[in-house]
Amino acid sequence: MGAGHAHPLHLDRDSRVHRLSPEVKIVATLLFTIVVVVTPREEFAAFAGYAVLIALVAVLARVPAGWLLKRSAIELPFVLLAVVLPFAGHGARVDWLGMSLSIDGLYGAWNIAAKGTLGVLASLLLAATTTMRDLILGLDRLRCPTVITQIMTFMLRYVDVLIDDARRMRIARLSRGYDPRFLWQVKAFAVGVGALFLRSYERGERVYLAMLSRGYAGRMPSPGDATAPAREWALSSVLPVAAAGIAVAAAVLA
Numbered sequence: 001m002g003a004g005h006a007h008p009l010h011l012d013r014d015s016r017v018h019r020l021s022p023e024v025k026i027v028a029t030l031l032f033t034i035v036v037v038v039t040p041r042e043e044f045a046a047f048a049g050y051a052v053l054i055a056l057v058a059v060l061a062r063v064p065a066g067w068l069l070k071r072s073a074i075e076l077p078f079v080l081l082a083v084v085l086p087f088a089g090h091g092a093r094v095d096w097l098g099m100s101l102s103i104d105g106l107y108g109a110w111n112i113a114a115k116g117t118l119g120v121l122a123s124l125l126l127a128a129t130t131t132m133r134d135l136i137l138g139l140d141r142l143r144c145p146t147v148i149t150q151i152m153t154f155m156l157r158y159v160d161v162l163i164d165d166a167r168r169m170r171i172a173r174l175s176r177g178y179d180p181r182f183l184w185q186v187k188a189f190a191v192g193v194g195a196l197f198l199r200s201y202e203r204g205e206r207v208y209l210a211m212l213s214r215g216y217a218g219r220m221p222s223p224g225d226a227t228a229p230a231r232e233w234a235l236s237s238v239l240p241v242a243a244a245g246i247a248v249a250a251a252v253l254a
Contacts, residue, residue, distance in 0.1 A: 009071065009127035016235075017061035017129045021228035022138025024236035029126045031240035036118045039247050041111035046250035047118070053242055054121045063128045068121055075120045082109035082116075132156055141227065158203075166196055 017025070032053075039046050058068060089105025130138070136156065140149045169192050178188050208216075 009124065010131050011063055011067070011128045013062045013129070015060060015062045015129070017057065017125075020129075020236060021141075021232050022130050022134040023141045024228045024232045025126055025130055026135070026138045026142065028236040028239045029122050032122055032243050033119050035240060035243040035247055036115055036122075039115075039250075041107050041114070043247070043250040045253075046246050047114045049246035049250070050118050050243055053239060053246075054118065054125070057125055057239060058121075061125060061129050063125060067128070068124055071124055072117065072120050075116050078116050079113055082112040085109040085112075154204075154207075158200075161203075162196070162200055165199060166192075169196065 032050075036047075036050055039050075055065075058065065085105040085108045086101040087099075087105065089102025089108065091102060091104045093100045093102050094106075095101075126135075133156065136149055136152050139152075140146075173188060173192065
């Protein structure tokens, strides 16, 4: 797995968050997300506190707010779904600007928007501060099933090869004067996809046999099995612990 492979969401920065071991960041993000999900939707102050925590982590990681907002647009389909809930919900209703809105639907829309946004922002911060290679390494150290991490490793290693194969096949098709643009011309594209699949399958078999001949026994050599030091676990635990404290305080003061 080449060190040069980096996913497009990673930001190369020199920050304390970037230098943390990947497994501690994965666990911290997961626990923070769980706290956000289990928080009752009526605890508005708690969600404001979670947003402050996310902002503080972004500042420490030197991740620009504009970068986060731009890439959080991936949740727009869910936000659009949430907009429909106040109109389609049942139960008690409230009039606002001449519109009759369901109170339960308003709560449901807020629940989806708030929790979805916080979850997306937390995931983006994890991706921005951790390379794809380190994410896989962190999952492996957390005892994620080996078959999953191995598939991810090979996907990362050969995705550039597959993209390059697809590009060469497209150039070859164009050089022969065939550039399908309409639905009834999609046959060439379908044939290309099938050929790419067969070529990838055959390459996978050759690579697997070559690995077996070199002693592969179901697990790739790890660059290092050293676990994260206790201070990194303590530092990363600040985020989920602070989130849990906010949730408890909001429940007590409610």
